[in-house]
Amino acid sequence: MSVSGDRARFDQVAAVVVEPLRRFLARRVDQATADDVLSETLTVLWRRVGHVPVGEEVPYAIGVARLQLRNTLRAMRRQERLVAKIITVDPPPETIAEAGSTDSRAELVRDALSQLRDVDAEVLRLHAWEELTVSEMAEVLGMTTNAVSIRLHRAKKKLADTIRKMHAPTGHVVVKEGDRP
């Protein structure tokens, strides 16, 4: 593709993916990290502009952002380990602590989500928040569509179970036999 063709395609891709990418990142990390990873992701998309599949720009971009984010988080953890050796640091901030919602059910759902295994939570987020189809998730996660379907089904069950366990319907704590002191 010519340079001007690349440029035109990149304009097109960036326009389609930028908001989904910003939401994807804001759901997972703090603002500063999200800004960095957004910039890195666009850099990768520019370099691979000829490979971005037409009609599947968003899942492709989310796949790129997901790997960039993992790199960044890994580097941050390494940095934190280094700093922790020298001084005492505050625990890392909750990634979605700034959500600003006081809705207790939403809090409960997010709490429950954080208790699931990473891969289960991610499948749920990609499905419910990024609104990706099973085949799009398969592309993003590098799994088969069949594996994603099964994983999604189980993750929904696990989240429902976790919420049920955490949520005592009439405000009292559920006590099983033998739990009393």
Place this chain on the structure above:
Amino acid sequence: MRNIRNDGEHDDNQVVAWMRDADPVSDLAPLPSWQLERLKETAMTTPTTTPAPVKSRRRLITVAGISAAAAAAIIGGVLIAGPNTTPGGGAVTALSVPDAGGPAAMCAEVTPQALESSTLAFRGTVTSIRDGLVTFRVDEVFTGDLEQAVTVPQGDPDTQVDGAAPVFQDGTTYLVSTTDDVIRTCGQTGEETAALDTLYSQAF
């Protein structure tokens, strides 16, 4: 968009509805267009982060390649880079393996310092082995610029001498490092073990 399942499970729909209500960024304001323009400019002017090839390492492989050429010819292990797509059709990083190995090649101890100079390094799980081509799902990228799937030619199980291309098993997770797009052998690429994992975390 939402044709995920149609089995009408009330519980499933309820969970997705709860999740949607719990979306932390339902009210994110769109990025002003001037900021998007600036981001695009940055993207197009940022130099590639992939480090330059390590020259000394490259030479070493070439020398080993020559010394092993005769052995390779006898064994007939023809190792070439795979096609640029997966059976599923997604984007793929195609890697190759060195023409090294054989009686003349000798491996040094794997150290974090040696791993640090890798062009690419990742944790990946083998999802298929077909027609001599191993496909990896990339689980974690330590360094370099990779697609979500990677292909590598399968090693020859009868040629497991120092420096020979690794033989991968389906479903197993590996730690893989490369020089340019050539897989590093000599234990720098190997099954994910506690020992190798420690070396990788020290290097990256």
